[in-house]
Amino acid sequence: MLRLVTVFILGLFSTQALAQSEKPAGEAPNAVVSGLIQKRMANAHIPGAQVAVVRHGQVAMLESYGLANIEHQAAVTDDSVFALNSITKVFTAVAILQLAEDGKLSLDDPISRHIDDLPLAWRGISIRQLLNHTSGLPNIIDDHERIIGGGDAASAWALVQTLPIQSRPGDRYSYNQTGYVILGKIIDRLAGEPFTTFIETRQFQAAGMTHTRFGDSSDIVANSAGSYTTIENVNGRWVDRGRLAAAFVEFPVFFRTAAGALSTAEDMARWMIALHSGALLKPSSLVELWKPVRLNNGDLGGPNDFMNGQALGWPIVVRPDHPAAAAVGGTRSAVFYYPDDDLGIIVVTNLQGASPEYMMDRLAAAYIPDMDESTGFGLPYSIQRLRAQLLERGFDRARQVASRLKADNPAFVLKENDLNAWGYKLMEQSQPQQAVAVLKLAAELYPNSSNAYDSLGEAFQNSGDRQRALENYRRSLSLDPANQNARQRIADLEQGLAD
Incomplete structure (x- = not known):
C-alpha cells in the first residue's frame, strides 16, 4: 500500500x-x-x-x-x-555568487546589510541561509502553494513580515520561497538593475x-x-x-x-x-x-x-x-x-x-x-547488506538472514518503508516471489503496520495466490478499519473466489 x-x-x-x-x-x-x-x-x-x-x-x-x-x-x-x-533557483544561486565574485556581497552577510526595514528576528539571517533553505523564515506561499496576500507583491511582502519565524536560523532545513524573494531584492539593489535582466x-x-x-x-x-x-x-x-x-x-x-x-x-x-x-x-x-x-x-x-x-x-x-x-x-x-x-x-x-x-x-x-x-547501487546501506546475503543464501531465508545481520551488528536496522519500496520494485520488475519474501519480512518485523500487510497482500495477489492475498488484506483492514484500498481488494477477491 x-x-x-x-x-x-x-x-x-x-x-x-x-x-x-x-x-x-x-x-x-x-x-x-x-x-x-x-x-x-x-x-x-x-x-x-x-x-x-x-x-x-x-x-x-x-x-x-x-x-x-x-x-x-x-x-x-x-x-x-x-x-x-x-529549477529557476539555480540561476538565482549563480547570480548571487556572481555578485560575490564582483565583490558586492559575501554569502555570510546578514541580509540586513543589504535590505532595510526587516523584522528584528530576520536581520541576522545570512544570504547563505536563504539559498540553502535553513533561514527559518515564514513562507510567502500558503499550504495550497498560492502566494499570500492575494498574489500582489506589496501585500505579500507586508503580510509575510507579520508572521512568526519558524525556527532559529540554521536549525533545520525547510523549503522556503520567502528567502528567494529576498534574494531578488538583493540582486536588484546590488546589480543596479532588475534581477531578471x-x-x-x-x-x-x-x-x-x-x-x-x-x-x-x-x-x-x-x-x-x-x-x-x-x-x-x-x-x-x-x-x-x-x-x-x-x-x-x-x-x-x-x-x-x-x-x-x-x-x-x-x-x-x-x-x-x-x-x-x-x-x-x-x-x-x-x-x-x-x-x-x-x-x-x-x-x-x-x-x-x-x-x-x-x-x-x-x-x-x-x-x-x-x-x-x-x-x-x-x-x-x-x-x-x-x-x-x-x-x-x-x-x-x-x-x-x-x-x-x-x-x-x-x-x-x-x-x-x-x-x-x-x-545494487543506491540502495540504503541496510538493504544492500540484506540483498547481498539473500542473493547468497536465498530469499526464502529472509527472516533468518535479517536476524543474523542484527545479531552481528546491533545497530543494523531495516526500515519498513525501505523494505516496502524495494518489494514494490521487485513486483514492478516481474519478480513476484522475491517481492513476497521481502514484504513478508516487512510484515514480520512490523506486525502492527496495516500498510505492511496491505503491501504483502498485493504481493501475493500479484503472484497469483489469491487466498493468501485475501488473508493479508483482512489483517491490514483489522489494523486500520479506514483502509479503503484493503476493503476494496477484499471485496474483489471474495467475489473472484466465489465465481
Missing part, C-alpha cells in the same frame, strides 16, 4: 533493484536512455519531453519525444520551451541560451510546450486524481527568483557546459555552489531520503560514490550533474507529477557502469 506516494517512492528506488540491468549487452548509452525515457513516458502518461546529456563538456545526446500540445497534436521539437519551475545578461546570454526566458501561463511564449497535470493540491496535500488536465501556473515577476524560468533541454545543456567551464563562475565558486549545508547540530539537511542534502539553490544527493547536484522543478523536470563523473542529464516534461528526478540515476547508469541497477 505504498501507493500514497506511488510515483515518488517507486521512482526513488528506480535504481535499487535485484534484477539484471535492462540494458542489452552492447547497446549504446544514448539508446538505453531513449528507451528508458519512452518507457517512463508510456507508464506515467507523460505527453511530451526533451532529454539532453552532457558528457565531458559536450552535448552527447539531445532528443525530443511526444506532444508539446495535446489539444493541437503538436509534436515536441528541440525548440519547444518547457517550464522549469523551481541581470540573470538574462550574465547567464542566459552568456551561455547562448536563445530560447530561455522568464514567464508563466499568462505570457505568450513562442514554441511553448504547455502544461498538464494529474495531481491536485487538496488541503495542502498533493493528490493524484488520475485524470489528465491542463495546468495553469502563475509566477508574478517578484517571485521569479524562486520559479518562472522557461527553457529547453538544449539550452540547459549549454548553461551546464558554461557553468562547468568557468564561463559563469570561478572554480572556487562552483565548490561553494555544490557544498551541502550542515545544520547547527552538524546533520545534513535536505528535501528527502534521496536528495538528502541541500547546497546553494541545489538539492544534493550526498553519498560516497557518484554524488549529484540535483535541481528539480514542479515535479515535472530535473537537471542532475554528477561532478565526480563530469556527467550532466537534463529531462524536461510538460506533466506535473512526472517526477523525472527519481529516474536520473538510472539514466546515468547508461554512461557509468558501476551505477547499473544490477550492482
Whole structure:
C-alpha cells in the first residue's frame, strides 16, 4: 500500500533493484536512455519531453519525444520551451555568487546589510541561509502553494513580515520561497538593475541560451510546450486524481527568483557546459555552489531520503560514490550533474507529477557502469547488506538472514518503508516471489503496520495466490478499519473466489 506516494517512492528506488540491468549487452548509452525515457513516458502518461546529456563538456545526446500540445497534436521539437519551475533557483544561486565574485556581497552577510526595514528576528539571517533553505523564515506561499496576500507583491511582502519565524536560523532545513524573494531584492539593489535582466545578461546570454526566458501561463511564449497535470493540491496535500488536465501556473515577476524560468533541454545543456567551464563562475565558486549545508547540530539537511542534502539553490544527493547536484522543478523536470563523473542529464516534461528526478540515476547508469541497477547501487546501506546475503543464501531465508545481520551488528536496522519500496520494485520488475519474501519480512518485523500487510497482500495477489492475498488484506483492514484500498481488494477477491 505504498501507493500514497506511488510515483515518488517507486521512482526513488528506480535504481535499487535485484534484477539484471535492462540494458542489452552492447547497446549504446544514448539508446538505453531513449528507451528508458519512452518507457517512463508510456507508464506515467507523460505527453511530451526533451532529454539532453552532457558528457565531458559536450552535448552527447539531445532528443525530443511526444506532444508539446495535446489539444493541437503538436509534436515536441528541440525548440519547444518547457517550464522549469523551481529549477529557476539555480540561476538565482549563480547570480548571487556572481555578485560575490564582483565583490558586492559575501554569502555570510546578514541580509540586513543589504535590505532595510526587516523584522528584528530576520536581520541576522545570512544570504547563505536563504539559498540553502535553513533561514527559518515564514513562507510567502500558503499550504495550497498560492502566494499570500492575494498574489500582489506589496501585500505579500507586508503580510509575510507579520508572521512568526519558524525556527532559529540554521536549525533545520525547510523549503522556503520567502528567502528567494529576498534574494531578488538583493540582486536588484546590488546589480543596479532588475534581477531578471541581470540573470538574462550574465547567464542566459552568456551561455547562448536563445530560447530561455522568464514567464508563466499568462505570457505568450513562442514554441511553448504547455502544461498538464494529474495531481491536485487538496488541503495542502498533493493528490493524484488520475485524470489528465491542463495546468495553469502563475509566477508574478517578484517571485521569479524562486520559479518562472522557461527553457529547453538544449539550452540547459549549454548553461551546464558554461557553468562547468568557468564561463559563469570561478572554480572556487562552483565548490561553494555544490557544498551541502550542515545544520547547527552538524546533520545534513535536505528535501528527502534521496536528495538528502541541500547546497546553494541545489538539492544534493550526498553519498560516497557518484554524488549529484540535483535541481528539480514542479515535479515535472530535473537537471542532475554528477561532478565526480563530469556527467550532466537534463529531462524536461510538460506533466506535473512526472517526477523525472527519481529516474536520473538510472539514466546515468547508461554512461557509468558501476551505477547499473544490477550492482545494487543506491540502495540504503541496510538493504544492500540484506540483498547481498539473500542473493547468497536465498530469499526464502529472509527472516533468518535479517536476524543474523542484527545479531552481528546491533545497530543494523531495516526500515519498513525501505523494505516496502524495494518489494514494490521487485513486483514492478516481474519478480513476484522475491517481492513476497521481502514484504513478508516487512510484515514480520512490523506486525502492527496495516500498510505492511496491505503491501504483502498485493504481493501475493500479484503472484497469483489469491487466498493468501485475501488473508493479508483482512489483517491490514483489522489494523486500520479506514483502509479503503484493503476493503476494496477484499471485496474483489471474495467475489473472484466465489465465481
